[in-house]
Amino acid sequence: MIKLENVSKAYRVDGRDIPALAGVSLSIPTGTVFGIIGHSGAGKSTLIRLINLLERPTGGRIVLDGDDVTELSTAGLRGLRQQVGMIFQHFNLLGSKTIGDNIAFPLKIAGKLSKAEINQRVNELLALVGLTEHKNKYPAQLSGGQKQRVGIARALANRPKVLLCDEATSALDPQTTQSVLQLLLDINRQLGLTIVLITHEMDVIRSICDRVAVIDDGAIVEEGEVTQVFLHPKHPTTRRFVFEAEHIDESKQFDDYTHVSGKVVRLTFIGESTYQPILGSVARDCAVDFSILAGRIERIKDTPCGQLTIALSGNDIDAALARFAAEGIDVEVLR
């Protein structure tokens, strides 16, 4: 578990303190893929760089598996950097070294393995990220997606518990982004590694994250399971991110449907209920009619989800609503 407790950070510029984060508290459970989303300047990079102490907090505590990392000695800090790997938007590979030597670099610095053991570990890592045949090439000879795979292999070399991803796919095209995200998800599942990523793209969050925190102007404004945040965004910043990602016109969200009769409700389906013919059977059993006003069905990570806005008419609308709730469907009466 990674815990940030009331963390603040200010940068000192020309004798003045410029606040970047204020009172940030977060719990990141072990083994999850945790996304942090925010607009440019919100404080994402600052936040992720605090976790491995590339930046030091001005106040508060950062606790990794029970240890306050801000109190670590120099040797402890070296250990922390081995437990917490990191990948970057622009890969940060050493251009004068081969792919194999880039990946070997942190192993050599750690100084725990023999030359033969390092070579074997590099080969394992190359296989893990699908780059075996590129071992002797130089970074300039690889595509962006391949370079990020090298970055991932290098970050995993010392078998860290946590992988930090600083806008790791922002420089890649959509297809390459998806293949790198898929690799991160495979690694999370195979190795049980905790992944913390920052992004300004909701699609990245939707593809691989379990939980998401939304950061705005140096503060966390919303946090929760990705499905819940996508389907029921609360804070205006979150709503903007979600509506933009879903191509939903926010003004239409407030449509009061004056032109339709009946009770207007929004039903949210999560999981298998998304594919069940519940609407029809409830309508038949409760003798209600419905018309569909708006709807979407999608996948959030592995979970199918749907949201339907319907107008219900008939005798026993309350019974129909109770049936929906009993089937595990979230019911919001809009009018």
Ligand SMILES: Nc1ncnc2c1ncn2[C@@H]1O[C@H](COP(=O)(O)OP(=O)(O)OP(=O)(O)O)[C@@H](O)[C@H]1O
């Ligand atoms: N080294 C620094 N010195 C002074 N101010 C900084 C420094 N790094 C960041 N800041 C300021 O801190 C605030 C948060 O910046 P940060 O880079 O963490 O945001 P971000 O959400 O990652 O933005 P982006 O997506 O544009 O990188 C901004 O106001 C920024 O100008």
